[in-house]
Structure formats: C-alpha cells, structure tokens
Amino acid sequence: MKPPTTFPAPPNGSSHQRAVTDEKMEQVRQLLFGEFEQQTEGRVKELEARVRELEVGLHRRLDALQARLEALSGEIDTNQRTAHHEIATGLTELAERVRRISSS
Numbered sequence: 001m002k003p004p005t006t007f008p009a010p011p012n013g014s015s016h017q018r019a020v021t022d023e024k025m026e027q028v029r030q031l032l033f034g035e036f037e038q039q040t041e042g043r044v045k046e047l048e049a050r051v052r053e054l055e056v057g058l059h060r061r062l063d064a065l066q067a068r069l070e071a072l073s074g075e076i077d078t079n080q081r082t083a084h085h086e087i088a089t090g091l092t093e094l095a096e097r098v099r100r101i102s103s104s
Helices: 015-103
Strands: none
Touching: none
C-alpha cells in the first residue's frame, strides 16, 4: 500500500482536515486500483519464478552440452592418435618392403 500523499498545509491552518482528506483519497485509490495492483504484483511474481525456472533449465542444458562437447573432443583426440599410429605403422611397413625390394 502506498503511503498517503501529503501536501503542504493550506494557509488557513487546516492541516488535520488535509490529512483526513488525504487518507480518504488513499482509501478511494485503494478501492479503485488495489485489486489491479495486487493482480499485477502476482503476475510479476509468477513471471519472475518462470524466468528463474527457465534460467535453471538453460544452465542444465548448457552444462550437458559442454560435457558432450568435451566427450566428443576426447573421442576425436583418440581417433586422431589411432589414425596417426596406423599411418606411422603403415609407413614403417612400407619402408621395410622398400628396403627388402632394394636389397634383393
């Protein structure tokens, strides 16, 4: 609830009357807009909660994606090492064959 609006005291010194009028105006505002304000606050809270849920879900998905990328990177490294080893072995065998052919 908003604090009552206060205005400077009128020159005739009726500050008490002004305070009563301000309070009544606040009550009228509350009657007119209070329910709308409460509904709006409720909607904002629901939206904030939904945003938090989406953030948590997004973080989980990003973590899973990062883990998958790291796993794929490891697989690629292993495959490359295996391929390099096979190429080196093939080259060694080829060099041996060439030597045998050359010596015969």
